Amino acid sequence: MTNRTVLVLVDPATEVRSSVLELLTIGRGLGRVEAVTVESPTVEVLAQLGAYGVETVHQAEIAPAALGSVGGEAARHLPVVVAAALATAVRRTDADVVLAPATFGAKEAAALAAHALGAGLIIDAAAVGEDDDGRIVTGKRVFAGAWDTRCAVTADVAVLTVRSNAVVPQPAQAAVATDVEGLTVELPGTRGVVVESRDVKDRPVGRPTLEEAAVVVAGGRGTEGDFGPVEEFADAVGAAVGATRDAVFEGWFDRYVGQTGVTVAPRLYVGAGISGAPHHRGGMQASQVIVAVNSDPEAPIFEICDFAVVGQLADVLPQAAAAIRAHRES
Template sequence: MTGTTAPVLVLLDHTPEGALRSPVREIATLAASLAGGAGVHGVWPADTEPSADVLAELGALGVTQVHRVVADADLHLTAVLAEALGSLVAATGAGLVLLVSSFENKEAAARLAVATGAGVVTDADGLVVEDGRYVADKTVFAGTWTTRCAITAPLAVVTVKANSVVVDASATGGAPAVVPHAVAVSEGARRVTLVERTERPDSGRPDLGSAHVVVVGGRGTEGDFSPVEELADVLGGAVGATRVATDEGWIGHDAQIGQTGVTVSPRLYIGAGVSGAVHHRGGMQASGTIVAVNADADAPIFEIADFGVVGDLFTVLPQAAAELRRLKSQD
């Protein structure tokens, strides 16, 4: 089954406390627009059921049923998660599986595609149905080309970049029913064992990969990220960095944006002291609006910036933060 004749499965990523991660709302909205009357089925991989508030939110997003997956192995492992998704595809007859683009989810998507013969597209920023087939949009070659990928296999598996879909929580179908789904994991998926899992401390800022606003510091910060962090907090955004900044130990490697780091596509990207090297541009060039602040007027980042400021970031960023605070106080 293809197109809108089959249900859509959506992986419901959530925090350890049971709250939906922000990009899940986007892919649930996308699923509802594609499913037609076939229905949107959520996949909840956890030992506990989603809360009443989460179920109400999922219903408003168009999810019609939630499968609470219980496995006899750790669902944090991508091999186990892939088998759980494959089991649900078989049980529901789904023609499309949607996941938020993350390192773990892309690995699980690849495993699922290998096991089922599905067509897989990762890091999509759009998905439509044309002539009964799913067609995904994605940027390639460091964001310089936009491609369209038609999936011809009976099952489509697509991971979607954050900030690609405008959330629509206007569905009126009510809270979806929760159905338990037990999965017996194969011996092959058990070959990897999770020895230890450490949750990162909560910074109070949005997740870098899904934030609507990202403020990035580069070599020009000379190790002082305080203006970057101040502006990010005023804007309610995340803090990122270039490879140079992380290699110097000025900030953790989990903040690195680029071809060898996190790929972001926020609605607003602000680069402070960022030169715009090719490997960094490959991880942020698909951003909606790009603002560059750099003392070097010849910095390559100005070639792709929508708005550029030639100046000292230690002067420009605090002034911008102060003005934003003033404007907010008038609201």
């Protein structure tokens, strides 16, 4: 059944993230793919969407007065607003599938849209396909990567959030021209929620983001607060940097990998000075290749590794970084 209409959430619309490119790639495998935004996409974004086969962008138009009462522009990205845009776009296009990334905000928006539509909801699929009856079937890795589950959507509309690194992004065979169509969205009301302030975080400069990176290097208690070797090694391999929840509680770093932090499933994960507590493993155990460096030979993380070094971070990581830099220059 390739005559489906698949809507992909593109939010923000000021840049196309690799997670969105993956969703577009998955979407093209399921049917005709269109995009939904809650703000005006930039020219660069439109060009990228065109390269991935998107002919139509449905841009939500929300009355400024409606937004004004709940905090103005800052409220534009609230899950209830994004959900209203998605649900309206599904009704207008008679779409069969909605794909959204696996951020907390997108999950909430997906859930609320599915609630409004009576759609089936899958959170954090790692694989998306269909069965012989044309039902959407998803694969998911659960219990810290220890089990694979499969689930079918039995409702007419499927709303899915999809993990990063589920597929390798592939542009369409031929780029298409992309049109933006206005989508009048009635704000359902936020039931009194007001956005009092919203400070957008800087994206890491010169490094991929944790959610989307193909390589992740994380530091734990064993760094003793010195992330210098971790960052040096990460930059040598082109990785995103994260930490454990403990390290964030200590104030050593700002973002953590774990089942309540960022869940990652990169091609390569390197844990530095990380013991491998269940909380952390729940956020990284689905990674394809797992490497650990730890001075404690009894660290539980060694049980789930492909390769491990027992040693001091300050010795091992800079030496490895230098060897990799030398290899890249050769």
